[in-house]
Amino acid sequence: MKKFINNPEKVVDEMLEGLLLAHGDQLRSVRSDNRGLVRADAPVQGKVGIATGGGSGHLPLFLGYVGKGMLDGVAVGDIFASPSSRVMLDVTRAINGGKGVLYIYGNYGGDVMNFDAAAELADLEGIRVESVVATDDVASMPKGNESQRRGVAGLFYLYKLAAAKADTGADLDEVKRIAVKANDRVRSMGVALSPCVLPAVGRPTFEIGEDDMEIGMGIHGEPGIHRGKIRTADEVAQTLVQSILEDMPIPAGDQVSVLINGLGATPLEELYIIYRAVHKLLEERGIRIYNRYIGEFATSMEMAGLSVSILHLDDELRELLDAPFETPFRMQE
Amino acid sequence: MKKFINNPEKVVDEMLEGLLLAHGDQLRSVRSDNRGLVRADAPVQGKVGIATGGGSGHLPLFLGYVGKGMLDGVAVGDIFASPSSRVMLDVTRAINGGKGVLYIYGNYGGDVMNFDAAAELADLEGIRVESVVATDDVASMPKGNESQRRGVAGLFYLYKLAAAKADTGADLDEVKRIAVKANDRVRSMGVALSPCVLPAVGRPTFEIGEDDMEIGMGIHGEPGIHRGKIRTADEVAQTLVQSILEDMPIPAGDQVSVLINGLGATPLEELYIIYRAVHKLLEERGIRIYNRYIGEFATSMEMAGLSVSILHLDDELRELLDAPFETPFRMQE
Numbered sequence: 076m077k078k079f080i081n082n083p084e085k086v087v088d089e090m091l092e093g094l095l096l097a098h099g100d101q102l103r104s105v106r107s108d109n110r111g112l113v114r115a116d117a118p119v120q121g122k123v124g125i126a127t128g129g130g131s132g133h134l135p136l137f138l139g140y141v142g143k144g145m146l147d148g149v150a151v152g153d154i155f156a157s158p159s160s161r162v163m164l165d166v167t168r169a170i171n172g173g174k175g176v177l178y179i180y181g182n183y184g185g186d187v188m189n190f191d192a193a194a195e196l197a198d199l200e201g202i203r204v205e206s207v208v209a210t211d212d213v214a215s216m217p218k219g220n221e222s223q224r225r226g227v228a229g230l231f232y233l234y235k236l237a238a239a240k241a242d243t244g245a246d247l248d249e250v251k252r253i254a255v256k257a258n259d260r261v262r263s264m265g266v267a268l269s270p271c272v273l274p275a276v277g278r279p280t281f282e283i284g285e286d287d288m289e290i291g292m293g294i295h296g297e298p299g300i301h302r303g304k305i306r307t308a309d310e311v312a313q314t315l316v317q318s319i320l321e322d323m324p325i326p327a328g329d330q331v332s333v334l335i336n337g338l339g340a341t342p343l344e345e346l347y348i349i350y351r352a353v354h355k356l357l358e359e360r361g362i363r364i365y366n367r368y369i370g371e372f373a374t375s376m377e378m379a380g381l382s383v384s385i386l387h388l389d390d391e392l393r394e395l396l397d398a399p400f401e402t403p404f405r406m407q408e
Numbered sequence: 409m410k411k412f413i414n415n416p417e418k419v420v421d422e423m424l425e426g427l428l429l430a431h432g433d434q435l436r437s438v439r440s441d442n443r444g445l446v447r448a449d450a451p452v453q454g455k456v457g458i459a460t461g462g463g464s465g466h467l468p469l470f471l472g473y474v475g476k477g478m479l480d481g482v483a484v485g486d487i488f489a490s491p492s493s494r495v496m497l498d499v500t501r502a503i504n505g506g507k508g509v510l511y512i513y514g515n516y517g518g519d520v521m522n523f524d525a526a527a528e529l530a531d532l533e534g535i536r537v538e539s540v541v542a543t544d545d546v547a548s549m550p551k552g553n554e555s556q557r558r559g560v561a562g563l564f565y566l567y568k569l570a571a572a573k574a575d576t577g578a579d580l581d582e583v584k585r586i587a588v589k590a591n592d593r594v595r596s597m598g599v600a601l602s603p604c605v606l607p608a609v610g611r612p613t614f615e616i617g618e619d620d621m622e623i624g625m626g627i628h629g630e631p632g633i634h635r636g637k638i639r640t641a642d643e644v645a646q647t648l649v650q651s652i653l654e655d656m657p658i659p660a661g662d663q664v665s666v667l668i669n670g671l672g673a674t675p676l677e678e679l680y681i682i683y684r685a686v687h688k689l690l691e692e693r694g695i696r697i698y699n700r701y702i703g704e705f706a707t708s709m710e711m712a713g714l715s716v717s718i719l720h721l722d723d724e725l726r727e728l729l730d731a732p733f734e735t736p737f738r739m740q741e
Contacts, residue, residue, distance in 0.1 A: 077601040077621070077712060079641040079678040089641075090677045093684030097700050134676040268410040288410070308412040308422075340673035342709040343467040343737075344423045345412040351426030367430050370737075376675040379410060379710065404676075404703075 076277040083274040087131045087153055094138065098403040101142055110158060111166040113148035114141055123241040123250045124148065124170035125177045127234065128163055129186055130155040132271070133294060135404040136230065136373040137180075144400030145238045146179075150193075154273055154376075155295050157185030163193035167202060175203035175247040179233050179254050181226025182208045205247055207254035209233050211263040211384060213322045214291025214300050227294055228336040228373040229261040229384045232396075239398035253395065257386070262319040263334075265382030266311055267292040267299070271339065271375045290314060294338065294375045308345065312352030315383040320360070323387065327361030330388040332396060337371045338380035346370070346381060353383055365393060409610040416607040420464045420486055427471065431736040434475055443491060444499040446481035447474055456574040456583045457481065457503035458510045460567065461496055462519055463488040465604070466627060468737040469563065469706040470513075477733030478571045479512075483526075487606055487709075488628050490518030496526035500535060508536035508580040512566050512587050514559025515541045538580055540587035542566050544596040544717060546655045547624025547633050560627055561669040561706040562594040562717045565729075572731035586728065590719070595652040596667075598715030599644055600625040600632070604672065604708045623647060627671065627708045641678065645685030648716040653693070656720065660694030663721040665729060668702045671713035676703065679714060686716055698726060 080086050091109040095102060105111040118124060128150030129137045140146045147170035150158035167176050176197065178190050187208065194204040210221055211229030237254040245253075267289050270279035280296040283289060288306070291299030306314075325331060333353060335346045346369050357364055365388055373382075386392070413419050424442040428435060438444040451457060460470045461483030473479045480503035483491035500509050509530065511523050520541065527537040543554055544562030570587040578586075600622050603612035613629040616622060621639070624632030639647075658664060666686060668679045679702050690697055698721055706715075719725070 077619070077638055079601075079644060079674065079682055079714065081640045081642050081681070086677065086681065089684055090680045093680035093682075093687070096687045097680065097683055097702060132675070132677065134680075268412075286410070305410055307414045309414050311412060339675055340710050340712075341412065342465070342672055342707065343704070344419065344465065344709065347423045347426035347430065347467075348414070348419065349412055349426075350430055351422055354426070354429045369430060371676070374675065376677065377673050377712065379673075381412065 076272050078274060080274055083277070086274045087151065090131065091151065101403050105165050105169040106162065110151045110162045111148065112138060112141060112151065113166060113169045117147050117170045118172040119147065120172045121174060121244065122172050123174045123177055123245065123247050124172055125179060125238055125241055126150065126163065126166050126170060127180050128152070128158045129180055130157060132376050133374050135371065139402055139404030140234045142400065142402030144242060144398055145402050146234055154275065157183065157189050160189040160192035160196065163190055164196045167193060167197045167204065171202045175205070177237060177247060177250050177254065178204060178206040179237060180208060181230055182210045182224060203247060205251045207233065207251060207258060209258055211258065211261045212293065213262050213264045213318050215293060215297070218322055225293055225297065227263045227265060228334055228382050229263045231334060231372050232261050232332070232386045233257045235400065236392055236395045238400065239395035242398065257392065260387040261384055262323045263382050263384040264315045264318050265292060265338065265380060266290045266315065267338065267378055267380035268305065269340065269379040270296060271378040292380065294373060308348045309352045312349050312356060316353055316356045319383065319385050325362050325387050328363065330363045330365040330393065331357065332386040332388060333364055333367040334372060334384040335367070335369045336373055336382045336384065338378040338382070339374040340377045340379040341381050343370065349381060409605050411607060413607055416610065419607045420484065423464065424484065434736050438498050438502040439495065443484045443495045444481065445471060445474060445484065446499060446502045450480050450503045451505040452480065453505045454507060454577065455505050456507045456510055456578065456580050457505055458512060458571055458574055459483065459496065459499050459503060460513050461485065461491045462513055463490060465709050466706050468704065472735055472737035473567045475733060475735030477575060477731055478735050479567055487608065490516065490522050493522040493525035493529065496523055497529045500526060500530045500537065504535045510570060510580060510583050510587065511537060511539040512570060513541060514563055515543045515557060536580060538584045540566065540584060540591060542591055544591065544594045545626065546595050546597045546651050548626060548630070551655055558626055558630065560596045560598060561667055561715050562596045564667060564705050565594050565719045566590045568733065569725055569728045571733065572728035575731065590725065593720040594717055595656045596715050596717040597648045597651050598625055598671065598713060599623045599648065600671065600711055600713035601638065602673065602712040603629060604711040625713065627706060641681045642685045645682050645689060649686055649689045652716065652718050658695050658720050661696065663696045663698040663726065664690065665698055665719040665721060666700040667705060667717040668700070669706055669715045669717065670704045671711040671715070672707040673710045673712040674714050682714060
């Protein structure tokens with residue numbers, strides 16, 4: 076296993092320590108084990124607090140989205156493992172500014188269980204909590220079973236839009252409405268070329284042939300919908316865009332935001348070659364690209380691969396997307 | 409070869425096309441082959457123009473540094489190959505705002521030859537050009553031969569500081585002085601775990617054993633100074649920091665900026681584990697970290713590895729470092 080680590084069991088602790096040494100002016104730890112992080116100025120009074128959380132190994136997901144104009148707090152798990160409800164509760168307490176707290180996270184069993192438990196505990200303390208679970212991964216369940224799909228890079232849009240709404244002073248129901256609307260209007264699909272290596276295990280999470288690719292693979296290596304010989308960038312883009320638009324038709328003339336997300340080892344050069352193809356495919360259909368994000372937004376450590384997410388905009392979402400934000404990992408258009 | 413490409417011979421063309429489709433509001437092509445790119449608002453009258461250039465495959469280097477508060481233009485070569493002097497000349501013409509043009513680029517034979525030829529051609533047209541060649545890679549030549557060293561991620565600081573100076577309305581000599589000063593006060597050193605694959609060749613640029621690492625390796629796979637078994641993150645950080653500080657001693661109490669640069673496939677999690685160690689090592693020596701940049705600033709496609717750069721600040725450089733900038737790529741403290 077080739078990694079810049081010290082002790083495989085201490086990867087998350089040391090990563091968090093480095094992060095707090097680097098960004099202590101923007102982030103604050105609410106636990107001695109650093110597994111709960113919040114904005115340095117949390118709680119923001121009179122604003123709905125927004126928390127997320129999930130396993131480590133996906134930077135900038137989830138940590139990287141805490142900051143002004145973005146999230147208020149994050150519960151940090153071990154590599155690819157859910158954080159505990161206890162951590163989530165600590166984060167909830169630290170970010171409650173009197174208007175309640177919204178949880179936004181990806182649809183994975185452990186996370187759902189623990190966030191639900193944390194919400195109940197918070198409720199007992201008089202903190203109102205609502206939850207929105209991201210289910211943007213088209214490949215993870217067929218149409219009709221949308222609510223059982225996994226959440227992947229599309230989470231970025233749920234965070235961004237709900238946070239912008241919270242910054243307007245909106246109440247918890249309104250902020251939740253935006254997160255739900257964003258989730259209803261975003262779809263993602265990914266493709267993987269190579270596995271990643273869990274530090275504590277020391278070997279690849281799955282095997283994939285020398286010339287193969289897997290379409291629809293999840294960000295922890297969950298099986299996709301098709302494995303076969305690697306195809307050209309244009310063919311890959313075509314498959315991803317077509318699957319997304321079949322699942323969520325977008326009328327010609329409407330606007331979208333596009334996110335080309337690298338899973339870890341894929342060079343930015345290749346993401347731009349994919350963007351070129353996605354741009355043309357959308358243009359051919361008369362779909363207008365309002366803006367785009369190209370880079371690493373939700374990774375799987377050193378996995379080679381990428382995902383495409385498309386957010387179907389309307390006037391309300393477009394305005395919220397334009398609001399500025401600032402995090403230690405600023406991801407800009 | 410596993411890459412998201414169409415035709416290995418068209419990687420750079422298609423990447424550039426994608427880039428211009430994505431960022432046409434910020435970047436403008438000055439040639440039909442798109443090999444010369446400038447700020448959309450170039451030339452900026454009354455400001456020294458700054459150009460860079462070099463081979464492709466290092467994103468965000470070199471393209472990613474064109475923008476407000478940063479560079480005015482860039483000459484783009486094929487993968488790991490110098491752009492031609494003709495391209496550089498076209499860029500030079502397009503960014504000359506009447507106060508001359510400064511070239512800032514890395515010390516590689518082809519680039520030096522072509523930039524020098526372009527400067528002569530520009531001179532014949534009445535455009536005054538000066539050049540500063542980055543030589544920050546400590547491992548590429550022993551002390552005493554600083555001017556023969558290669559330029560790597562430390563280029564970021566030369567760009568940033570010279571550009572901030574140019575924005576004050578300073579003349580060409582003054583802007584050049586800042587770039588020279590930045591180069592004199594920055595040192596970098598890298599370590600590689602795995603090679604990258606040139607699209608047109610289709611196989612790894614070099615071989616490295618399953619459990620080996622190479623310290624001091626260049627961003628094109630140039631040989632380093634030590635190959636051996638992979639060590640812990642803390643040991644790697646110690647070797648890099650020690651080599652840099654032996655080459656450029658920094659008195660206790662002085663301030664530095666630190667850049668932890670991923671070479672491509674190395675997860676951000678590992679860069680933070682390295683930052684943690686670097687932070688502590690500098691702290692032990694009483695060196696104060698003014699700010700830090702952690703992410704991908706100069707890559708080698710899918711090479712796994714990283715580099716550490718340290719810039720020795722003084723009041724003048726610190727003020728220039730603080731000036732805002734805006735490029736299509738996210739590079740932020």
